[in-house]
Amino acid sequence: MESETPLPLDRNQVVDRYFLEHRAKVIDVAAFLDRVDRASGGDDDDFRLRSLRAAIGILLDGESDRAQRVLDLLSDPSEVPIDRAPMKGATGAWDGFEGDQEGNAG
Amino acid sequence: MYIDPHVHMVSRTTDDYERMALAGCVAITEPAFWAGYDRSSPKGFFDYFSILTDTEPKRAAQYGIAHHTWLCINPKEAEDPVFAREVIDLIPDFLDRPNVLGIGEIGLNKNSRNELEILEAHLQLAADRDQMVLVHTPHLEDKRKGTRLIMDAIANFGRLDAGRVLIDHVEEHTVREVLDRGFWAGMTLYPDTKCTPQRAADIFEMHGTERLWINSAGDWGPSDPLAVPKCREEMRRRGHLEATIRKVSFDNPLKFLSQTGRFKTEVTPTR
Numbered sequence: 001m002e003s004e005t006p007l008p009l010d011r012n013q014v015v016d017r018y019f020l021e022h023r024a025k026v027i028d029v030a031a032f033l034d035r036v037d038r039a040s041g042g043d044d045d046d047f048r049l050r051s052l053r054a055a056i057g058i059l060l061d062g063e064s065d066r067a068q069r070v071l072d073l074l075s076d077p078s079e080v081p082i083d084r085a086p087m088k089g090a091t092g093a094w095d096g097f098e099g100d101q102e103g104n105a106g
Numbered sequence: 107m108y109i110d111p112h113v114h115m116v117s118r119t120t121d122d123y124e125r126m127a128l129a130g131c132v133a134i135t136e137p138a139f140w141a142g143y144d145r146s147s148p149k150g151f152f153d154y155f156s157i158l159t160d161t162e163p164k165r166a167a168q169y170g171i172a173h174h175t176w177l178c179i180n181p182k183e184a185e186d187p188v189f190a191r192e193v194i195d196l197i198p199d200f201l202d203r204p205n206v207l208g209i210g211e212i213g214l215n216k217n218s219r220n221e222l223e224i225l226e227a228h229l230q231l232a233a234d235r236d237q238m239v240l241v242h243t244p245h246l247e248d249k250r251k252g253t254r255l256i257m258d259a260i261a262n263f264g265r266l267d268a269g270r271v272l273i274d275h276v277e278e279h280t281v282r283e284v285l286d287r288g289f290w291a292g293m294t295l296y297p298d299t300k301c302t303p304q305r306a307a308d309i310f311e312m313h314g315t316e317r318l319w320i321n322s323a324g325d326w327g328p329s330d331p332l333a334v335p336k337c338r339e340e341m342r343r344r345g346h347l348e349a350t351i352r353k354v355s356f357d358n359p360l361k362f363l364s365q366t367g368r369f370k371t372e373v374t375p376t377r
Contacts, residue, residue, distance in 0.1 A: 003313075003314060004314045005310050005311055005346065005350055007308075007344065008345030008346060009344055009345065067278040067305065071278055072250065074246070075247055076217075076248055076251045077251075078251060081217050081219045081255065082216065082217055082218050083218065083219060084185065084219070085185050085215065085216035085220070086216065087216070088140075088182050088215065089245070090216075090244070090245040090246035090247055091246065092247060093246075
């Protein structure tokens with residue numbers, strides 16, 4: 001379906017306008033993963049890190065709708081209400097995610 | 107000129123009202139929400155509803171901004187259903203105040219059974235009093251599941267017209283389903299945890315501009331009360347038409363909110 005409000009920029013214009021901003025974000029992610037590796041102690045199998053590595057895999061798979069698919073990957077896939085809220089906040093990833101440390105989805 | 111249809115000014119300084127007015131804000135709506143702590147008694151909500159219907163309209167009018175509100179107990183305080191129902195019992199006495207647009211922001215937080223029970227109690231009140239509804243959808247990993255549970259609850263309830271319900275905080279993985287089920291949808295512009303102005307512009311390009319608006323949801327956490335004009339500027343920089351920018355930041359909220367019969371975009375500055 002063709003959008004009623006298509007992006008008015010061509011690909012070169014998109015890259016010219018947004019490259020530096022996203023170069024910085026990629027380096028931030030790399031530095032974050034380095035920081036995790038340098039840190040001592042703690043859990044080395046955190047579901048958030050496994051989810052993040054799997055999300056990075058989505059960025060590289062060449063398919064479309066990456067943002068939607070990353071959000072889906074980070075979502076609780078269950079469908080029925082839980083008995084009681086365990087806390088008020090959210091962690092940003094589903095704690096039942098079974099992907100591995102190499103970024104493979106479970 | 108723009109409308110910010112979701113902003114928690116009770117958590118912001120008067121300077122923010124001034125900055126929003128300078129950026130072109132003419133009207134806002136402020137849903138009741140979680141204050142960052144649990145109130146110790148329903149009387150705390152009586153005071154809060156009084157602030158939303160009396161204090162904030164006066165503060166906004168100083169800068170020529172028309173202030174409106176939605177009333178409820180937020181799902182973050184719905185895990186105690188007895189307490190929540192005592193708060194809901196307070197709401198009818200406020201519904202006739204001139205700046206009250208309806209019930210909101212109701213919804214789910216962690217998608218629990220108690221939250222769902224209190225959501226349904228709010229839907230009942232909305233239907234009984236012919237009120238419009240503003241819906242909060244859960245955060246982060248809980249959003250997709252909660253958005254579906256909420257839409258199912260409204261559909262199963264059966265007494266509310268989807269065209270009079272706005273499902274807020276949609277993102278790429280929920281926006282299409284919300285629109286396809288006939289609801290209005292809101293995108294909240296947050297620096298980290300919801301849509302950035304750039305992603306909101308992307309979503310307009312991918313999903314169109316019908317029944318879709320943007321808001322700042324500025325509150326006590328990381329948020330930006332000028333997020334709506336920043337998204338307008340992002341769209342302008344991409345080359346979108348001024349009519350398109352106006353539609354998503356003024357015409358669409360005006361169209362939805364005007365169904366209440368109480369929404370206005372003009373107020374005489376009192377300062």
